[in-house]
Amino acid sequence: MGTWDIGPFNSDTTSDFHASVAEVAEADRPGLVRDALVRVLDADAPFGQHMVVEAVAAAALVAAQHAGGRPVTSPYGPDLPVPTLPAGLREIAALALDRVEAKAFEASELRELSAETDRCPHWLRSVQLLRRVLTFPTPQPVSHSWARIDSWMQRHAPASYALLAPPADAVEVEAAQETMGVRFPADLLDSLACHNGLTKWANVVPDQPPMSVAGILDHWRMCVEIAGDDSDLSEPHGDEEPWWHPQWIPWAQSDGDSQIIDMREGPGQGRLGSTAHDGRAYFDDGWPSLAVYLTAVADALDNGGNVDGVTPYLTTEGALWWTSSGRTDLNGSPLTRAPRTETETETETTPPHP
Template identity: 85%
Template sequence: MGTWDIGPFSDDTAADFYASLDATAEADRPGLVRDALVRVLGSEDPFGQHVVVEAVAAAALVAAQYPGGRPVTSPYGPGLPVPALPADLREIAALALDRVEAKASEAAELRVLWAETERYLHWRRRLDLLRRVLTFPTPQPVPRSWARIDSWMQRHAPASYALLAPPADPAEVEAAQEAMGVRFPADLLHSLACHDGLTEWANVFPDQPPVSVAGILDHWQMCVEIAGDASDPSEPHGDEEPWWHPQWIPWAQSDGDAQIIDMREGPGQGRLGSTAHDDRAHFEDGWPSLAVYLTAVADALDNGGNVDGDTPYLTKEGELWWTSTNRTELNGAPLTGAPRTERETDSTPPHP
């Protein structure tokens, strides 16, 4: 059995699994994918390497059909198209990866293959990114997500809500696009039609706070000018992204670090990534669109949970504050968990 890399397509067992898909009638291929996922969920401990490899390969096929998923372009992947897979396989695939991660260090074959090697953390990282795609929320329209965020903040953090700016001036939006030479995606246009960033800095989002149209243009111009002094500033270096590209839109920014929307042509157009003032940009742990990100923020406020490891809290002054999960204080003052809309609704007595 040969294994030459850490990806889901880099193993003889995975190649054999994909070959079996090609040899199966198209209508029966979803069943093979399901079997590979269910097998790892129902396997007795400890399970063998082949069970894990097939489950990860199947999960990669499921993820490829959702926003943010990587297309299956490897020569070791299926040679024939994979038909649309049933929607329930998305959750099953995520559960299968959870089990793989939980049991990886216990299975003897996997300990030899990954857990006892220096590449184990890279392998786990690949699984985390794959699972991330499988658990992205189904995006709601941007105005709907903003309405949910607004409603929650009005009720629970009115001081923070007061810092949200009114809608942007459409003429200013158009002028910024002309100056940048970049057309804004529909998600960003809808967002700016709800709020033109914040009137002052506030920790009301898990990542950088959204900025105004003027702030977008200012940060973009600054980065373009700085990058202009570098050699090939918009060219990637191997698999690495450049420090800046003129077709990136800094929709959120703080202290020189920005959450950016990638408007380069290609399958990744519209995705969210991050760029720091002293590092290259990153997209692999970003979001497939602004709509997906705003949906995740609204879900965390309404239903609890976290966004990229940050959880919403209320400060002692009643302001919304996002920070790492399980934090209990901020600068010596207590933090309280943000109330859930869902919990409040569930606690309402039924009508007679």
């Protein structure tokens, strides 16, 4: 069956697909990418290996032009540049990957191939990560996202809103950067200019709660001291990240587990990842930037939906609580689904029917 590997570009079929893309005029290349995606959506399952692999490769080309997408560096990737692809292809690519994940292994070719290799789960994982990139929102300015979050909490979760700290002191921010030897990215500076973390622990965002400048510095110092010169903690192992790196900024933390901003040089600079007190850091399920993450949080509050599999709810005390969808109580007290600003606005502005 030829070469088949875990990446979206690592196959002979992919190489053939990109050879066909290179044969047409540059203006016609977006059309070929779209055709590869639409074939999976229009075909009856089961569909063949070539159709699936081409669709995933096309989706990877779309993802590469979106925030958080990985650049195309595989030798199986296109030799010639792909022009900017239409924004509408993101949704088509995400739908195509949904169908691939649901139906691809109904095809006998892929079933047989997966039986011959242990790489199948890794390939499916690469498909899931591609889809995640395709659904990242277009980032808004951090100050705008926080304004949306603040407005929603003022109206629906006043108990949580009351715990948001005022803006950080610029002198303290500068001193922390000097001590850490790491310059904060613009979106973290903008976030701290809105809120210097929280005055006490609260579940105001889907992951760990944001910290103050002092909290960021204290947690960073602790992790740097623990890692020290211990190579088991401070150095990567193969494809695995280290437990801690001094150029990681812990912007949010709870019980020793933190959401980190990677400030190492390279294409991943500014991305969000996670590190646990008892495990290595990882970025695969992270976010391309703090700005994208806060945009997703604001979108979920205003329009409904979830972030990283958790949904906003309200407690009986008027606090925001993020948890798995369908949960009805918190420690015996009822939870109610958080209202959507979009729905309320429509209700308020639409006149009643006569």
